[in-house]
Amino acid sequence: MHRGIKSQDAALREAPSRESPRRDVLFSDADLDRLTKSTFVERVDFHPAIDSTNRRAQELARNRLPAGPVLILTESQTAGRGRGANHWWADSGALTLTLLLDTGLPQRRLPQASLTVGLAVCEALEEMGAPSPMQLKWPNDVYCRRRKLSGILIELPTADPRRLAIGIGINVNNSLSRAPQELQATAIALCDVAGHPFPLTDVLIAVLNRLQHRLESIGCRDDELRTMWRERCLLTNRTVQVDLGTRTVSGRCRGINDEGALVIETPTGLEPCYAGTVTLF
Structure with missing residues (x-):
């Protein structure tokens, strides 16, 4: 099973450029191994730095690779996107990822998919000991204490609209004390709320497992999902x-x-x- 999807489908990690500054490693090879062993993800496409994980998902879909659920994961995203012209700010310690998978959901279900992904993030973070209740800000944000903790961007790859590219950014250990001043009043990180850092791989595994459970509920447990959305609606x-x-x-x-x-x-x-x-x- 290949965990990294590179031009020659060989290397797990991309070698950093000699000109790139040295960065703390957030995900070791052992961490990346755990992701395929402990979740439904079949491959991990890992990048120490990338412009956008959603853009990379579009590229993989365009090349028709691979078939199973793929996690595009990075330690540093330089051009993260939100809805419309919005940009996602993330310092070192954030979780930044895109999950590329075939859900079989029709396009009319996308509003439900976005809320369901947000619900899964809420539940996973609460399982990890985050303060509750987490809330959903329609259509694609997770809030804690009235400030944004996570953003979600779901896209249909133009080359393969049967699949979903689910982009998720979560402020975990990237303290907002380092954020631009205008964000400090509107965003929040788990470490700031809890007063301690969280193991990123454990948080990611919890999110992926809740995500699998909740996505499988669409179409068969809709009443339960609707109740959960409404209870958490900010x-x-x-x-x-x-x-x-x-x-x-x-x-x-x-x-x-x-x-x-x-x-x-x-x-x-x-x-x-x-x-x-x-x-x-």
Whole structure:
């Protein structure tokens, strides 16, 4: 079983450039071995540094490799993306990854998939001893103490839309005291909340195992998933503003409907938002 997917499908780790500064190693070879032995991931595509794990997932899908669940993992992401034009900031100690897999989910299920991934992250972090409750900020963020702890970006690879590229960034040991000033009031890291660092590989294994369990629930345990989304919804009963791209919807959030849409009570009635960005809440 190949754990690294390189041009010659050989090396597990990419050798750092001689010009690159020396970095602390966050994932040893033994850690990478554990990922394929302890989770449903069949291959690990590891990079000490990369521009974007989601971009790499698109590349792998375009090359039709490989077939099983692939974890694209990095210690340093230089051009991480969020929804739209947003960028993901991550210092050393964050978990930054993309899971490429064939779920068989139709495109109409993507709002549910995004919330389900967020739910899995919440549950995994609580299992690791993170403060509870973790909350979901529709459509793709995990919040703790009203600040962003994790971001999720789900994409359909254009070359193979049967697969999902599930990008996840989690602030674990990257203390926000090192973040840009504008982020310190809106984001948070596990180590800042708990007062101690967490073993990154253990956190990653917990996330992957909960993710497998929850993704398998879509379509067969939908009522349970919907209850969980609604219980953790950060926006329920708040006055919100949602940017839909071509227009903006404002009103009081009435929760999440069965399809995963955010329901906004407006002066003209209830409006479900299936995609968009919450700009005010």
